Amino acid sequence: MKKTYLLLAVVACLLIASALFGVRIGEAAPDFTAVDSRGGTHRLSDSKGKFVVLEWHNQGCPYTQKHYQSGNMQRLQKEWTARGVVWYTVISSAQGQQGFVTAQQENDYLERMNASPTAALLDPTGQVGHLYAAKTTPHMIVINPAGVLVYDGAIDDKPTTDQSDIATAKNFVSLALQEVTSGRPVSIPTSRPYGCSVKYAN
């Protein structure tokens, strides 16, 4: 019994520590299991051997809207999933917080926006969000086939809500994926993620 408590305490500490420190570039991306808006279960480690993109999402956030109403995010999703990349849209808004959606609401949204991530993961407990210290919507993560974090930061270098900025922005996710898929190191592995704060439970 005591041992169980100890184990729980250790696990809790590890969870808290990882939540506090996040993951660093070049380190193993922490594993997680999450349920998507269509009821499917996804375990990150099942995608070993593939590149994985995590996209923190909040459909009511104007920074997210910038990239969806312009079609920019959907273009990226189409392009990279067609090339075998696993793309998870992650929604970490807690129930009662702005941006929380039910599975049905998310499915309606995906259809309406013509979005095509591999899956939209519902993370109302914030477990996945805290594991990666996701700060903003959008906040983008790229994981390589060995399960190592290779990009962590903003979607691009124009931290605004203006769609007109997309055309001239340098897209860090595209850049990272282009580089890693052609066997090169990521030239810009981190940036300050910009957007609305992730609406975790208080």
Next chain:
Amino acid sequence: MKRFTIVRWLVLVLACFETLPAAAQTPTASVSKVALVSEQDAVVPGKQFWLGLKFDLDPGWHIYWVNAGDSGEPPKVEWQMPKGFRAGDIQWPYPERLKSSSFVDYSYQDHVLLMVPVHAPLDLKVGESVSLEGHLRWVVCREVCIPARQDLTLVLPSAQHETASGSHNLFEVTRKRLPKPMPSNWGATAVSDKDQLELTINAGHRISQSTFFPLLPQQVENAAPQQLSSFPRGVRIRLRKSDQLLKPIVELKGVLVVAPDEAYVIDATVRNAGHLR
């Protein structure tokens, strides 16, 4: 009350979502009001004068400092000034640390004036009216964020002499909140040790309270508590380095607030703890 709030946010979010292209064009009069004001009632040829972007925010809403912190972005203005006029950079009053769940933003709430110095040309004719115009973009946040943009115009006469405008006092009050250069007899040094940065301020007297605001993003973890240790000649502040740091920090820049209306610009060279041993 709680239910009312949630419903209000839902309505707001929906409204935002439905009308964003339109909302982006119209000022968000309901939560943040902005006006262009001047410290003086006239422009004097060849002299510098001060304009201000005067923000009045509804309770609970905030806008952002030059380094926004973990989310958001600072207001940006593009000036359309008459020929020969030159507008300088926004002078940012020190902000406050605004904590929400696991984040910290550097923000302004309620009321703030963002002051901008403007130089008037020497060949300006006295008696003309001068139209000063700017296009302002900003984001105002509470549980949700609303982007806004607005064209601002202020017409002032040009004259030989100027007198204080009705907004003069607001400029005076705001000026006290602008960070000053660090006194020449102070010293600022920083030591990098594993995941910590220790900033030491030697002021010649004890500093018992202080808050450090990093000017550059991605140097320190904004939400990490700042550990102060006061000593007879100043203060030491332990900051946690940003998780996203890939290269060592060589220079730590920020604003140190030691008391209300007393803030200094800090620019400290960072040494590695290993080199000291």
